[in-house]
Amino acid sequence: MGAVYSALSHLDCSRCATRHDASVPQNLCGCGGPLLARYDLDAVRATVTREEIARRAPSLWRYHELLPVSSADAVVALGESITPLLPLRSLGRELGLPRLLVKDEAPLPTGSFKARGAAVGVARAAELGITAIGMPTNGNAGAAWSAYAARAGLRSLVVMPTAAPEITRAECALAGAELYLVDGLISDAGRIARDAVRRRGWFEAATLREPYRVEGKKTMALEIVEQLGWRLPDVIVYPTGGGVGLIGIAKALEELAELGWVDGPMPRLVAVQAAGCAPIVRAFSSGAAQAQPWPDGEAHTVAFGLTVPSTIGDRLVLDAVRRSGGTALAVGDDAIAAEQGRCLRREGVLLCPEGAAALVAVRELRAAGWLDAAEQVVVLNTGSGLKYQHTLLPVDAPVLTPDAVLE
Amino acid sequence: MGAVYSALSHLDCSRCATRHDASVPQNLCGCGGPLLARYDLDAVRATVTREEIARRAPSLWRYHELLPVSSADAVVALGESITPLLPLRSLGRELGLPRLLVKDEAPLPTGSFKARGAAVGVARAAELGITAIGMPTNGNAGAAWSAYAARAGLRSLVVMPTAAPEITRAECALAGAELYLVDGLISDAGRIARDAVRRRGWFEAATLREPYRVEGKKTMALEIVEQLGWRLPDVIVYPTGGGVGLIGIAKALEELAELGWVDGPMPRLVAVQAAGCAPIVRAFSSGAAQAQPWPDGEAHTVAFGLTVPSTIGDRLVLDAVRRSGGTALAVGDDAIAAEQGRCLRREGVLLCPEGAAALVAVRELRAAGWLDAAEQVVVLNTGSGLKYQHTLLPVDAPVLTPDAVLE
Numbered sequence: 001m002g003a004v005y006s007a008l009s010h011l012d013c014s015r016c017a018t019r020h021d022a023s024v025p026q027n028l029c030g031c032g033g034p035l036l037a038r039y040d041l042d043a044v045r046a047t048v049t050r051e052e053i054a055r056r057a058p059s060l061w062r063y064h065e066l067l068p069v070s071s072a073d074a075v076v077a078l079g080e081s082i083t084p085l086l087p088l089r090s091l092g093r094e095l096g097l098p099r100l101l102v103k104d105e106a107p108l109p110t111g112s113f114k115a116r117g118a119a120v121g122v123a124r125a126a127e128l129g130i131t132a133i134g135m136p137t138n139g140n141a142g143a144a145w146s147a148y149a150a151r152a153g154l155r156s157l158v159v160m161p162t163a164a165p166e167i168t169r170a171e172c173a174l175a176g177a178e179l180y181l182v183d184g185l186i187s188d189a190g191r192i193a194r195d196a197v198r199r200r201g202w203f204e205a206a207t208l209r210e211p212y213r214v215e216g217k218k219t220m221a222l223e224i225v226e227q228l229g230w231r232l233p234d235v236i237v238y239p240t241g242g243g244v245g246l247i248g249i250a251k252a253l254e255e256l257a258e259l260g261w262v263d264g265p266m267p268r269l270v271a272v273q274a275a276g277c278a279p280i281v282r283a284f285s286s287g288a289a290q291a292q293p294w295p296d297g298e299a300h301t302v303a304f305g306l307t308v309p310s311t312i313g314d315r316l317v318l319d320a321v322r323r324s325g326g327t328a329l330a331v332g333d334d335a336i337a338a339e340q341g342r343c344l345r346r347e348g349v350l351l352c353p354e355g356a357a358a359l360v361a362v363r364e365l366r367a368a369g370w371l372d373a374a375e376q377v378v379v380l381n382t383g384s385g386l387k388y389q390h391t392l393l394p395v396d397a398p399v400l401t402p403d404a405v406l407e
Numbered sequence: 408m409g410a411v412y413s414a415l416s417h418l419d420c421s422r423c424a425t426r427h428d429a430s431v432p433q434n435l436c437g438c439g440g441p442l443l444a445r446y447d448l449d450a451v452r453a454t455v456t457r458e459e460i461a462r463r464a465p466s467l468w469r470y471h472e473l474l475p476v477s478s479a480d481a482v483v484a485l486g487e488s489i490t491p492l493l494p495l496r497s498l499g500r501e502l503g504l505p506r507l508l509v510k511d512e513a514p515l516p517t518g519s520f521k522a523r524g525a526a527v528g529v530a531r532a533a534e535l536g537i538t539a540i541g542m543p544t545n546g547n548a549g550a551a552w553s554a555y556a557a558r559a560g561l562r563s564l565v566v567m568p569t570a571a572p573e574i575t576r577a578e579c580a581l582a583g584a585e586l587y588l589v590d591g592l593i594s595d596a597g598r599i600a601r602d603a604v605r606r607r608g609w610f611e612a613a614t615l616r617e618p619y620r621v622e623g624k625k626t627m628a629l630e631i632v633e634q635l636g637w638r639l640p641d642v643i644v645y646p647t648g649g650g651v652g653l654i655g656i657a658k659a660l661e662e663l664a665e666l667g668w669v670d671g672p673m674p675r676l677v678a679v680q681a682a683g684c685a686p687i688v689r690a691f692s693s694g695a696a697q698a699q700p701w702p703d704g705e706a707h708t709v710a711f712g713l714t715v716p717s718t719i720g721d722r723l724v725l726d727a728v729r730r731s732g733g734t735a736l737a738v739g740d741d742a743i744a745a746e747q748g749r750c751l752r753r754e755g756v757l758l759c760p761e762g763a764a765a766l767v768a769v770r771e772l773r774a775a776g777w778l779d780a781a782e783q784v785v786v787l788n789t790g791s792g793l794k795y796q797h798t799l800l801p802v803d804a805p806v807l808t809p810d811a812v813l814e
Binding site (some may be wrong): 055058077078079081082083084086104106107108109110111147148149150151152157159162166167169170171173174175176179180181182183184185188191192195196199200340341344345346347348349350384386387389392393394395396397398399400401402403404405406407 | 462465484485486488489490491493511513514515516517518553554555556557558559564566569573574576577578580581582583586587588589590591592595598599600602603606607747748751752753754755756757791793794796799800801802803804805806807808809810811812813814
């Protein structure tokens with residue numbers, strides 16, 4: 001058999017199932033549905049084994065057969081290493097969940113899991129001949145795509161709410177992105193960016209409006225499963241804004257099952273949102289197949305990445321959660337802040353507010369009996385708490401003179 | 408042969424060569440010299456091969472035979488993964504150094520290379536029965552030691568200059584450290600912390616005043632050499648504050664040579680400081696064996712980690728640089744800021760100011776002909792630029808209304 005670097009075969013519309021050509025740039029299907037990448041899994045199975053993957057360099061590119069980038073030469077890398085899967089022993093004891101784990105995405109380039117989508121999305125865009133991209137962001141995605149675009153030599157346009165974490169402005173601007181702030185939400189930024197790229201003939205790289213960001217995000221699940229010795233955890237808890245990560249996780253788990261690389265029941269997927277912006281949770285609770293937009297004027301949470309009043313991925317997220325036997329729940333800002341402090345003090349791990357929201361959800365689901373003591377639960381910490389400086393400061397500490405003496 | 412987890416045998420004074428017991432807590436030698444850990448390298452050679460190391464999990468603990476922690480159970484881990492060694496192709500072309508690489512330490516826990524020293528230092532302290540530690544810091548070391556102390560259940564006391572990066576205050580305080588700010592420099596913080604731990608009977612964990620931080624830092628060189636296929640680069644460029652990293656790098660290279668795991672000429676080591684605080688550079692230039700303290704009132708640089716007016720490691724740093732055929736130079740703050748922006752724009756890599764200082768030094772050494780076009784040069788980026796938000800902000804970007812239209 002020939003060695004296959006990528007087993008990408010085509011794209012399928014996630015709504016109407018129309019097949020699309022993966023060898024040219026694509027955005028949405030004509031029906032408005034997001035496209036999903038499909039692979040020749042027989043070719044993957046014939047090309048590589050789990051043992052061979054284990055011997056490759058510790059980066060998300062070790063799963064290249066299941067990624068869309070066609071050759072090693074086309075990879076765009078900033079050091080997207082395998083992220084740690086850490087036991088939370090002290091909190092696990094407190095919660096009665098001795099097998100509690102956090103998948104800590106903080107070490108990725110630009111400090112968040114957005115680097116996964118950007119690495120794969122930018123590399124694929126570049127190899128398809130795209131030279132300029134545009135997108136809205138709540139901060140971290142813009143930072144990641146700007147950095148990878150700089151690495152690949154692509155032009156980029158980013159539109160971000162004024163309320164997004166301030167450091168991400170610098171990351172975009174210093175990386176050479178054309179940066180605009182909008183006095184509104186990511187939905188407003190999305191409209192402005194979409195309109196601009198159309199006028200300019202640039203490529204729209206917004207969440208699920210191009211098919212490859214989700215492919216990068218799915219490597220979260222590939223890593224978790226490999227780190228557990230190619231075994232499935234019982235539950236994966238994911239802080240859900242646009243929801244691409246959850247869609248990617250579900251997609252990866254399906255591909256692994258079809259490959260025969262895992263067996264047993266699929267993990268239950270939990271979508272966590274903030275009480276101040278919870279369109280997915282509301283739709284889940286009401287049994288709806290899609291989510292109604294959260295009223296713009298009411299959307300607010302300290303977990304800024306969750307301030308997504310509507311997402312084009314709503315049906316995919318709801319479907320993935322329900323098919324897995326999972327659930328969706330919203331948590332409050334006060335609980336998020338308290339959990340952030342508790343996790344650092346007890347475990348030495350600084351979560352971002354979104355990751356802290358997921359851990360709050362675990363606390364509540366355990367108290368409600370939805371999680372069992374024997375279950376292995378993986379919480380996604382989607383980025384570095386260091387980027388949310390304003391949520392951590394100021395700190396009240398005594399100021400000493402240089403000649404001070406402490407008891 | 409028996410399997411050796413750690414081949415630690417004893418401690419040697421780096422000044423008077425007196426041998427010390429490594430099985431009990433130790434600070435400085437009676438002569439005032441820092442102690443260095445020594446290993447039974449024959450036992451290492453008999454226990455493990457480079458090929459076996461390559462099959463271990465991608466974390467600094469893969470080098471455990473050459474680290475002081477006595478068993479896998481005593482390891483304290485927050486996900487200290489192998490950090491990326493990235494080509495800087497665009498800048499390398501510009502500078503005429505096509506083999507230019509950056510070792511990017513940003514992905515480490517707490518966002519800096521200080522995690523290496525803290526991981527090993529805290530784990531060793533805990534297994535020696537120490538329950539409370541104290542130290543001065545310019546920010547990142549305090550953040551790292553606080554987090555690892557929290558993970559290990561140790562109490563910690565941290566004294567930091569008011570001018571240290573503000574985020575590091577939150578990292579220490581939220582991790583449960585007893586935090587004090589001092590209206591002075593790290594030398595003042597050092598005196599206050601030293602005095603406090605003596606009064607309390609706590610353990611002093613300041614730079615080189617305990618012997619194991621340098622052991623953690625030496626893994627930078629172990630990783631670089633392994634990532635290069637167990638080959639030595641020509642030059643390693645290191646931003647030098649307290650200098651522990653450079654001492655650790657030199658020590659690791661010597662151990663590797665003695666093991667027979669590398670051969671050929673040792674890399675030339677370059678110590679980079681800021682023009683506003685350059686005691687090591689001044690001593691190097693004058694041929695002195697030790698450095699005179701930089702006048703406190705004059706010590707100032709945007710690369711805050713380099714604001715170290717005097718270090719107990721001065722002789723070790725100067726000796727390592729000279730024996731390697733290396734050099735020492737100071738660079739200006741304006742050049743540092745410009746290099747930070749240039750590297751992100753051209754390479755997609757956000758350096759911290761200290762890492763940018765090292766890259767400025769490469770630019771100057773190449774221009775001066777000290778570096779040759781054929782040489783492989785590794786620049787240490789010692790931490791995440793995200794922690795130095797104040798050096799990157801504010802950003803001047805247009806603010807749009809939600810109904811705005813972009814051309």
